[in-house]
Amino acid sequence: MPGRFAKGIDAIRIMKQATLNYSVDEVRVIATSVLRDASNGKEFCDKVRELTEWDVQIISGDQEAEWIHSGVAMTTIGVPNRHLIMDIGGGSLEFIIAEREKPNGKSEILWKQSFDAGVARLEDFGKPQDPMGHQGAERYKPFLDFTLSPLCQALNRYKPLVLIGASGSFDTFLDLVRGGGEPKGDLQPNEGRERVEIIDRDVLEKVHETLLVSNLQTRLLMPGMSPPRAQMIPLASLLIQTVLRWMPKTTTLMRSPFALREGVLAEMLNRPR
Incomplete structure (x- = not known):
C-alpha cells in the first residue's frame, strides 16, 4: 500500500x-x-x-462547515457581535459568518464556504524554505488573495467584528501567546471550560514575526508550541494574518475549544432515539 x-x-x-x-x-x-x-x-x-x-x-466542504459551526456555536453564547469562524485544516479551510439575534438565541449561519487551501496543500505546492521568512510569505500573497477572494467579498458584505478560530491550530496560538502559561482573566462569558477565549492580537503579531524567521528546531523550543504543529504553523499563522488584514483593526480575535468533532457529537446526541 x-x-x-x-x-x-x-x-x-x-x-x-x-x-x-x-x-x-x-x-x-x-x-x-x-x-x-x-x-x-x-x-x-x-x-x-x-x-x-x-x-x-x-463529507462535502459544505457539510464540514455546517458541523464546525454547530460545534463552535456551543461556545459562543454571549458573544454579542456578528462573527467569522475559521477552521484551519491540512487540506481545506472552512469559513462561516454567523450571528445570534439575541445573546442567548440560536446561532444562525449567514454565509459559509470551504476552500482547498489548507496548510498541507500550501506546503505541498509552495515548498517554503525553513525558515519561511518574509519573502517566502510574500510569495503566497497573490495565491491567497485570489483563492480566498470570495471570503474577502463576504467580509465586505457582512462586516463581522469578531474572528473565532476553531480549536486545532488556534489552541496552539493561544498557548504561544500565553508563553505556555495559564489563562490570566481573558475568559469569555460562558462558565466552565466550554467557552471562547481572547487571543491578544498584538502578542500574536509578534509570535507571527518570530515564526517567520525561526527554523523548525527553534519553533519546537517556543513555550506553548505543540510539536505536531511546529512544521506547518508558519503557514497557519500566515493564513490568520491574511484574514485579519481584510477585517477592521478593531476586530477581536478569539479561540473556541470546539470544532467539527463536537458538531458531529451534538448531532448524534440530539437526534431522535
Whole structure:
C-alpha cells in the first residue's frame, strides 16, 4: 500500500482497538478534504470496512462547515457581535459568518464556504524554505488573495467584528501567546471550560514575526508550541494574518475549544432515539 494510505489504515486500526478497550457502542468515521479529493478514496473506505466493519462517511466542504459551526456555536453564547469562524485544516479551510439575534438565541449561519487551501496543500505546492521568512510569505500573497477572494467579498458584505478560530491550530496560538502559561482573566462569558477565549492580537503579531524567521528546531523550543504543529504553523499563522488584514483593526480575535468533532457529537446526541 502507498505510504499515506498505509498510515491512514494504521491510524484507523489504533482507533478501533481503543474503541474495543473502552467498550464504545457507537462509532462514526468522518472523512474530510483528503478523501474528498483522493483518487483512491473509495479503495481506502472499502479497506476500512473490511478491517473494522466501520463505514467511512466522506463529507462535502459544505457539510464540514455546517458541523464546525454547530460545534463552535456551543461556545459562543454571549458573544454579542456578528462573527467569522475559521477552521484551519491540512487540506481545506472552512469559513462561516454567523450571528445570534439575541445573546442567548440560536446561532444562525449567514454565509459559509470551504476552500482547498489548507496548510498541507500550501506546503505541498509552495515548498517554503525553513525558515519561511518574509519573502517566502510574500510569495503566497497573490495565491491567497485570489483563492480566498470570495471570503474577502463576504467580509465586505457582512462586516463581522469578531474572528473565532476553531480549536486545532488556534489552541496552539493561544498557548504561544500565553508563553505556555495559564489563562490570566481573558475568559469569555460562558462558565466552565466550554467557552471562547481572547487571543491578544498584538502578542500574536509578534509570535507571527518570530515564526517567520525561526527554523523548525527553534519553533519546537517556543513555550506553548505543540510539536505536531511546529512544521506547518508558519503557514497557519500566515493564513490568520491574511484574514485579519481584510477585517477592521478593531476586530477581536478569539479561540473556541470546539470544532467539527463536537458538531458531529451534538448531532448524534440530539437526534431522535
